Amino acid sequence: MRATAVHQVVPSLVRWDAIGNHSLQVQSVLRDMGMESDIYVNDVGPEYASKARPYDQYRPQPGAWLLYQASTGSRLASWFAQRPEPKLVNYHNVTPPQFFERWEPRLADEMADGRRQISKLAGSVRHGIAVSRYNEQELVDFGYRSTSTSPLMVDMSSFEHEPDPATSSWFDRLRQDGGADLLFHGRIVPNKAQHDLVKVLVAYRRLFDPNARLHLTGGASSGSYHFALRRFIGTQALWDAVDMAGSVSGQELTAYFRAADVYVSMSEHEGFGAPLLEAMHNGVPIVAYASSAVPETVGDAALLLPGKDPVLAAAAIHRVRTDPVLREELVASGRRRLAQLGLSNTRRSMREALTRALGEAG
Amino acid sequence: MSEPAGAAFDHELVMAEIREEVARRRAAGDFPPSLERELDLAFDRYVPAGSVSSDFREAIRAADRAAYINVAVPTESQKPGVGEVKRVLRKAMAWYLNYLAQQTTAFATASVRAMRSLGERLELAEGQLADLTPALDDAADRPAVAPDLSPWNDLCLGLLPTRGRVLHAECGEGDLLRVLVEAGVDAYGVEPRGPLVDRAAAGGLEAWPDDPLAHLGAVADGYLAGLVLSGCVDRLALPRQRRLIELAAAKLAPGAPLVIIATDPQSWSTAVPALESDLAPGRPLHGSTWAHLLGRSRFDDLNVSDGADTAAVTARRSG
Numbered sequence: 001m002r003a004t005a006v007h008q009v010v011p012s013l014v015r016w017d018a019i020g021n022h023s024l025q026v027q028s029v030l031r032d033m034g035m036e037s038d039i040y041v042n043d044v045g046p047e048y049a050s051k052a053r054p055y056d057q058y059r060p061q062p063g064a065w066l067l068y069q070a071s072t073g074s075r076l077a078s079w080f081a082q083r084p085e086p087k088l089v090n091y092h093n094v095t096p097p098q099f100f101e102r103w104e105p106r107l108a109d110e111m112a113d114g115r116r117q118i119s120k121l122a123g124s125v126r127h128g129i130a131v132s133r134y135n136e137q138e139l140v141d142f143g144y145r146s147t148s149t150s151p152l153m154v155d156m157s158s159f160e161h162e163p164d165p166a167t168s169s170w171f172d173r174l175r176q177d178g179g180a181d182l183l184f185h186g187r188i189v190p191n192k193a194q195h196d197l198v199k200v201l202v203a204y205r206r207l208f209d210p211n212a213r214l215h216l217t218g219g220a221s222s223g224s225y226h227f228a229l230r231r232f233i234g235t236q237a238l239w240d241a242v243d244m245a246g247s248v249s250g251q252e253l254t255a256y257f258r259a260a261d262v263y264v265s266m267s268e269h270e271g272f273g274a275p276l277l278e279a280m281h282n283g284v285p286i287v288a289y290a291s292s293a294v295p296e297t298v299g300d301a302a303l304l305l306p307g308k309d310p311v312l313a314a315a316a317i318h319r320v321r322t323d324p325v326l327r328e329e330l331v332a333s334g335r336r337r338l339a340q341l342g343l344s345n346t347r348r349s350m351r352e353a354l355t356r357a358l359g360e361a362g
Numbered sequence: 363m364s365e366p367a368g369a370a371f372d373h374e375l376v377m378a379e380i381r382e383e384v385a386r387r388r389a390a391g392d393f394p395p396s397l398e399r400e401l402d403l404a405f406d407r408y409v410p411a412g413s414v415s416s417d418f419r420e421a422i423r424a425a426d427r428a429a430y431i432n433v434a435v436p437t438e439s440q441k442p443g444v445g446e447v448k449r450v451l452r453k454a455m456a457w458y459l460n461y462l463a464q465q466t467t468a469f470a471t472a473s474v475r476a477m478r479s480l481g482e483r484l485e486l487a488e489g490q491l492a493d494l495t496p497a498l499d500d501a502a503d504r505p506a507v508a509p510d511l512s513p514w515n516d517l518c519l520g521l522l523p524t525r526g527r528v529l530h531a532e533c534g535e536g537d538l539l540r541v542l543v544e545a546g547v548d549a550y551g552v553e554p555r556g557p558l559v560d561r562a563a564a565g566g567l568e569a570w571p572d573d574p575l576a577h578l579g580a581v582a583d584g585y586l587a588g589l590v591l592s593g594c595v596d597r598l599a600l601p602r603q604r605r606l607i608e609l610a611a612a613k614l615a616p617g618a619p620l621v622i623i624a625t626d627p628q629s630w631s632t633a634v635p636a637l638e639s640d641l642a643p644g645r646p647l648h649g650s651t652w653a654h655l656l657g658r659s660r661f662d663d664l665n666v667s668d669g670a671d672t673a674a675v676t677a678r679r680s681g
Contacts, residue, residue, distance in 0.1 A: 306525035315384045315387070319376065
């Protein structure tokens, strides 16, 4: 039966969440395609309450398909699996549990469940759309027979904030002591490997810039990893050099990006890596460990490191800091990459993927 | 979505220059490997007990460290006034926290004591078991002769990447290491036998006096872009050979190649000096046996190449 409606099933729709915003863009693309499209959720933030409905209010209708936004383990997955409608999955990646096993066994179990859920859906889902080729390969490994890639749809205007004046003036005071400001934005979790950033800072300060600072923005999802990270920073006597800012507002984050000299990532697992786009948007050159989906997200707009050697990372940061031509080229490449990943392109890509999915599978 | 067409700068060239800078800094001793290892160990101290390695004593030490509950909550803050508020709260709640912490610490200390006692009994039992099967793997007891690996130079060059650090353990006098370095591989070696590692280092190679198992145990997970194992693979007893595979799987980055150059068991007595072969606690394994063990661990893309006296087993760490 030809599809006349594609409704999305989204575990959680909250503000500032990249996947929530992506889901709203998917809805807009589907409606542009002439489809009826609503969003059914398990959890919804107050600011999006008018944009979504609780999943138990879903009513079947002829010609309707369901599209599941898969980014975490959720009770919605089993509900989705039981539905008789033709199904699609939009895969954002679920962090492999091994990153959490030693730190948060309970979370690791949840992640394993989440991946198992997505794997089990392979038999009943007609097409999987991944936000990166890295994720698409995982879908193939899970047993999905029909797959495609369409990048995360990020509205770059959501990065537009006036920098928080208090944070900016704090940076002004910091700079009076000299030294580079290195930034990483992401939750404090083992797979983001903030502890490796601390090692890089140790090497960078010892070899090139004794006054350098590291700023880590983002809340903690693993208490034990957060604790270990804080203790580790303490053993290196880096309390004054590492700023663990925690969750910050959009304005504060903009102030951090505007003040940063280099955005550094040692993350070992990214299904896409939206903060990399924010660094490009703010003209911050990127030095990143080339793991998971990071290389395809940044394209040529970063110095990609083949390993996690802190000395190599420190030397790369130093090069970016001291070579204005390279810095400009990285920033310019970032702007080009952002244009490629701009909404007009990613919406077109998603429309093509959905057209293919509905046509091929239908 | 297509990738950007053509890099605006030559990424390879810039990275090559950065690697040269790193090599210069390393050669000058500005950031010795021991410091990297200290950093790794400093962080590992806070990794939940028993998860970094299967070393029982280390797990007990970690449990012991964690058994003390510190009620002196850090009160520093970069925000004005917050530190003072924290200090007041800490002082106000000290009576309550101390009461709970004393009981928790007592329980944890008693538990660690019980585990330590259990560990001592286990160690005693293992010692008695070892006496039944005496092992001799002390570098001082082995002659300073390294096997000829030159038949496998091309295979290693074809497989090992020029990006990222590559380790050769044991590197002997560094013959293979030199071939790799001259081909642009960022390779270093470890070798437990002093005279050999001295000759390698005197030749300008980055070679460290270290036991392969101990060295691999201290390397950060996923750090290595490639690994060559030779020498040690022939001598170790089976449990340590398996431990070597476990460590290789942990320390190699996903997709990174592993090369094991193993002496053919049939030529063991002729290819290896009698003193070494007689005193070795273990015996070499056939290439196919290594492939079997690697296949049961986190390796794929397995291949066995047979030579005159040695076999090369190649594999890739699963992604």
